[in-house]
Each structure stands twice: as C-alpha cells, then as structure tokens.
Amino acid sequence: MAVNIYIHQTHRQHTHGLECVKANGTTVGQCLDHLVRQFPPMKEALFDGKGGLRRNIEIFINATSAYPNELAKSVSNGDEIHLTVMLAGG
Numbered sequence: 898m899a900v901n902i903y904i905h906q907t908h909r910q911h912t913h914g915l916e917c918v919k920a921n922g923t924t925v926g927q928c929l930d931h932l933v934r935q936f937p938p939m940k941e942a943l944f945d946g947k948g949g950l951r952r953n954i955e956i957f958i959n960a961t962s963a964y965p966n967e968l969a970k971s972v973s974n975g976d977e978i979h980l981t982v983m984l985a986g987g
Contacts, residue, residue: 899921900974901977908942920935925958926967958972958978
C-alpha cells in the first residue's frame with residue numbers, strides 16, 4: 898500500500914532535495930521505516946536514541962494530527978503523511 902510522505906524543508910537534505918517520497922506500509926511507523934530504508938539519514942532526523950519520534954517532529958495524516966501514538970496510526974493507499982518540524986528560538 899503506497900502513501901506519499903511530504904518531507905519538511907529542513908529534512909530535504911536527507912532525501913536529495915525531494916519534497917515528496919512514496920513509501921509502503923499500513924501504519925505510519927511502517928511507512929517511516931520504509932522511508933528510512935530509502936534514505937538512511939532520515940533515521941537520526943526523525944527518531945531519538947530509544948527509537949521514539951523526536952519531540953520536535955509532528956506528523957499529520959491527510960491534514961489531521963496523528964498525535965498521540967503517531968507510529969501506530971493506520972494509513973490507506975493514497976494517504977498523505979506530512980512530517981513537520983516544530984522550530985523554537987528567540
């Protein structure tokens with residue numbers, strides 16, 4: 898089952914500049930695993946040392962927040978996953 902994963906601009910350096918990548922899976926976690934297999938540097942960009950999502954990563958499925966339990970959320974063929982990065986500063 899293929900979904901489109903939209904990559905935040907700050908992470909496109911890890912996808913050779915691609916804004917959108919196709920991935921397979923029935924959950925967000927499976928799709929992100931497929932993304933990491935295609936682009937290994939995305940693992941460190943998305944996941945902490947314990948395998949959980951980094952605290953600054955927000956995931957949306959078809960424009961709806963996937964929080965909480967983002968990685969377990971089901972996806973269907975043709976869904977869109979948007980990876981966003983919450984930025985802070987001052």
